[in-house]
Amino acid sequence: MTVTQRYRWLWKPLVFVAALTPALLMLAGAFGIAGRRLGADPVEALLLTCGKTALNLLCLTLTVTPLSKLARLPQLLRLRRMLGLFAFFYVLLHFTVYLVLDRGLDGAMIVADVAKRPYITLGFVALLLLLPLAATSTQRMMRRLGRRWQSLHRLVYPIAILAVWHYYWQVKRDVTEPLIYAGIVALLLGWRLWHRRRRTPVTSTYGSATAPERT
Amino acid sequence: MGAAALGAVGVAGTAAGKAMPEATALAKLRAPRNARFVADETQTSFEDITSYNNFYEFGTGKADPQRNAQALRTRPWSVTIGGEAGVTGRYTLEDILKPHALEERVYRMRCVERWSMVIPWVGFPLADLLRRFQPTSKAKYVAFTTLHDPRQMPGQRAGWLEWPYVEGLRIDEAMHPLTLLAVGLYGRVLPNQNGAPLRLVVPWKYGFKGIKSIVAIHFTERQPPTSWNLAAPDEYGFYANVNPAVDHPRWSQASERRIGASLFSATRPTLPFNGYAADVAGLYRSMDLRRWF
Ligand code: HEM
Numbered sequence: 219m220t221v222t223q224r225y226r227w228l229w230k231p232l233v234f235v236a237a238l239t240p241a242l243l244m245l246a247g248a249f250g251i252a253g254r255r256l257g258a259d260p261v262e263a264l265l266l267t268c269g270k271t272a273l274n275l276l277c278l279t280l281t282v283t284p285l286s287k288l289a290r291l292p293q294l295l296r297l298r299r300m301l302g303l304f305a306f307f308y309v310l311l312h313f314t315v316y317l318v319l320d321r322g323l324d325g326a327m328i329v330a331d332v333a334k335r336p337y338i339t340l341g342f343v344a345l346l347l348l349l350p351l352a353a354t355s356t357q358r359m360m361r362r363l364g365r366r367w368q369s370l371h372r373l374v375y376p377i378a379i380l381a382v383w384h385y386y387w388q389v390k391r392d393v394t395e396p397l398i399y400a401g402i403v404a405l406l407l408g409w410r411l412w413h414r415r416r417r418t419p420v421t422s423t424y425g426s427a428t429a430p431e432r433t
Numbered sequence: 434m435g436a437a438a439l440g441a442v443g444v445a446g447t448a449a450g451k452a453m454p455e456a457t458a459l460a461k462l463r464a465p466r467n468a469r470f471v472a473d474e475t476q477t478s479f480e481d482i483t484s485y486n487n488f489y490e491f492g493t494g495k496a497d498p499q500r501n502a503q504a505l506r507t508r509p510w511s512v513t514i515g516g517e518a519g520v521t522g523r524y525t526l527e528d529i530l531k532p533h534a535l536e537e538r539v540y541r542m543r544c545v546e547r548w549s550m551v552i553p554w555v556g557f558p559l560a561d562l563l564r565r566f567q568p569t570s571k572a573k574y575v576a577f578t579t580l581h582d583p584r585q586m587p588g589q590r591a592g593w594l595e596w597p598y599v600e601g602l603r604i605d606e607a608m609h610p611l612t613l614l615a616v617g618l619y620g621r622v623l624p625n626q627n628g629a630p631l632r633l634v635v636p637w638k639y640g641f642k643g644i645k646s647i648v649a650i651h652f653t654e655r656q657p658p659t660s661w662n663l664a665a666p667d668e669y670g671f672y673a674n675v676n677p678a679v680d681h682p683r684w685s686q687a688s689e690r691r692i693g694a695s696l697f698s699a700t701r702p703t704l705p706f707n708g709y710a711a712d713v714a715g716l717y718r719s720m721d722l723r724r725w726f
Binding site (some may be wrong): 248256257258259260261262264319320321322324327330331334335336337387388390391392 | 480481484485489493495546548591593594664680683684685687688690692693696697699700
């Protein structure tokens with residue numbers, strides 16, 4: 219198999235199934251399939267699982283470029299779009315659970331939440347910033363936007379920071395986990411700064427660190 | 434029978450424990466239901482009540498207390514009574530409980546984190562206990578302390594709160610007929626993760642006021658410090674009355690999720706004083722509840 223075939227028929231389907239698994243498990247839990255339960259507080263469980271999975275996928279998306287460079291595996295970039303879109307998918311689910319199941323579509327309360335609660339404001343801004351990225355994730359948009367596509371998609375850096383900050387602020391007391399995520403995001407973004415500073419334009423073998431996926 | 438028997442049967446409760454205790458592993462208590470104090474709502478299941486807990490002494494995750502509290506030794510246990518009272522001293526749990534007849538009361542419990550349960554407690558009014566120690570006219574408040582023993586309570590090795598956990602009530606709140614000292618739930622001895630062997634239940638206040646595994650009760654003239662208030666004074670007040678109109682700085686308190694309800698009907702409006710306004714609103718008549726949250 220060529221690299222392209224291997225990615226099309228093996229790696230991409232594998233990553234697809236892996237990224238969809240948390241959603242399938244939540245679905246099974248919600249409907250009691252295969253004896254699964256969402257626990258004592260099912261709405262909270264869905265909210266937290268979606269939020270955590272979104273954050274995990276966001277971090278994974280940001281790991282693709284550094285890993286492809288360090289491991290000299292440029293083809294890894296082919297997986298990046300799918301990971302990014304799945305992160306967006308879980309943010310949307312997270313938001314929907316919040317709107318419908320947790321706040322019961324109470325418009326006044328939701329507006330007040332977004333306006334007054336800093337952690338919800340941060341999450342909401344992150345969600346808004348993700349929209350243009352998802353909308354311009356197709357090949358066609360990539361070609362149409364050209365260089366501007368790259369600049370636009372650098373929005374993922376502030377999104378990651380907002381997401382971790384959002385997590386940190388909603389925790390009641392034990393901030394261990396949000397701090398671990400903060401460390402991971404700092405590492406991933408720090409690597410880019412360091413890499414950009416060090417890089418001389420011609421020696422870059424794989425194109426820019428943020429090059430769009432080419433298939 | 435009743436409370437007097439608890440000392441003996443309680444041993445069975447603690448011995449039950451390495452694995453997760455099934456309801457049947459906990460000793461039964463005889464406690465007739467007090468019909469005056471029964472919330473007419475679907476009771477939360479024993480499984481949910483005993484597996485979804487905030488008890489930071491055993492970890493900050495909701496499942497941590499069930500996992501980590503089983504080794505807690507609740508016998509022998511003693512409670513120190515002190516401060517502004519005619520009778521003070523250190524008493525065994527058996528002495529504390531002996532004169533009191535146990536009863537069952539079904540109360541709503543509203544956590545400050547926006548979830549709620551309906552729990553059939555077994556216990557007796559705190560007022561009955563306090564009167565035995567003859568509080569003086571200087572006793573304006575009652576302060577409670579949880580056991581401090583990091584070997585048994587692994588969460589106390591972390592610094593998320595100052596240990597030991599402390600709580601307090603104004604004396605009129607403490608003497609109110611709704612205020613309960615609980616020793617059991619669902620007709621059985623209190624599981625360790627729910628605050629065995631002795632815990633406070635104040636149904637019109639947020640759950641964190643319900644201090645668990647009590648080892649000291651003091652009558653004081655000044656308002657005593659309380660753990661969550663010390664940790665974040667702008668977020669958790671001394672009074673902590675359930676109030677849908679006063680938001681937590683980081684989230685609205687206008688609604689809550691009922692534990693064990695179906696996914697699509699879990700969220701319900703929160704009631705002033707958790708639905709006990711008719712009984713307790715009078716205690717706060719002249720107070721600005723926004724200021725004294
Ligand atoms: C990029 C976007 C977002 C990400 C990555 C994200 C991620 C997270 C994470 C990781 C948590 C904590 C989960 C845990 O404690 O295990 C969380 C909690 C939460 N998020 Fe988000 N979130 C995002 C956007 C939003 C938006 C737009 C809203 C609503 C407007 C929202 C509402 C909430 C709420 C209410 C909680 C608290 C759950 C609770 O403790 O009850 N999030 N989020």
